[in-house]
Amino acid sequence: MEYQHLRLASGAHDRLAARRHDEAWLEDRWADPDTQVLVVAGTRVHPVDGRIPWVSPQDAPDGLRVLLGEHDGRSWFAVITGPEASVEAKDEWLPLRGLLPHLADDTLASAPLVFHALGLAEWMWVTRFCPRCGEPLRPRASGHELACPNDHVQFPRTDPAVIMVVTSGEPGSDDERCLLGRQAVWPEGRYSTLAGFCEPGETLEDAVRREVLEETGVVVGDVDYFGNQPWPLPASLMLGFIGRAVSTEIQVDNVELDDARWFTRAQMKAEAEAGSLVLPGGVSISRSLVEHWYGGPLPGQW
Incomplete structure (x- = not known):
């Protein structure tokens, strides 16, 4: 793909x-x-x-x-x-x-x-x-x-930022779910992968775990590298990861996010086709992370 x-x-x-x-x-x-x-x-x-x-x-x-x-x-x-x-x-x-x-x-x-x-x-x-x-x-x-x-x-600076799709359940199974969140300023139905900046003295994997915990209350265990993307908006490098959740209860921080949800593949497909779920555009690594987990293209984008 x-x-x-x-x-x-x-x-x-x-x-x-x-x-x-x-x-x-x-x-x-x-x-x-x-x-x-x-x-x-x-x-x-x-x-x-x-x-x-x-x-x-x-x-x-x-x-x-x-x-x-x-x-x-x-x-x-x-x-x-x-x-x-x-x-x-x-x-x-x-x-x-x-x-x-x-x-x-x-x-x-x-x-x-x-x-x-x-x-x-x-x-x-x-x-x-x-x-x-x-x-x-x-x-x-x-x-x-x-x-x-x-x-x-x-010298020019580049800030490392982690962006991640977090999954729970048996990998590849019908009941496996992925975690997406939304900001209050976004239009209704818009959801995306979680993301955040790496802090001083922190590994990228620990940045994934910290950001997910801070924003949603979900604890992440294993973290695997996916890919990266230049993102000078204005000075970032987006590093994509796949995280495995070891807890599933959501408690959003109401600062970075105002909602977060677990989606099965069937739910994601149905809501994307209905237009009630709007996913990131194809030029973003966020879209690639979601479609990699889903297993193929999905309709609709920002």
């Missing part, structure tokens, strides 16, 4: 870290008409005809040039400009979350490149001053480092 979130993360480009300080090489690649450039206004991109627009260097505006790397025999850059264009036409310039449907249909399979570009753009947008001395930061290494006048260097 092919999972769309894994397809979006496939086809990794060569990031060419050793070339980020090589100004002569960077200029040579920039002069190549086959080089492709993504224009980012602040942290937003303007889709054209439902596609992510890559342009030639000659058609790119002035801005910070960010080397993304090489892929499919070409060099790929981003140019990050000020946010003015996106402010003037906000409905036309979309943040990464709004671009996900376009990436799912992208025949260039450029999602890893877009994730790379917007992850850096988001990081630079919120990282303006040195956390050690308070001096302004300036980009270097083709946008992959920020340094202050005192040469304190900052």
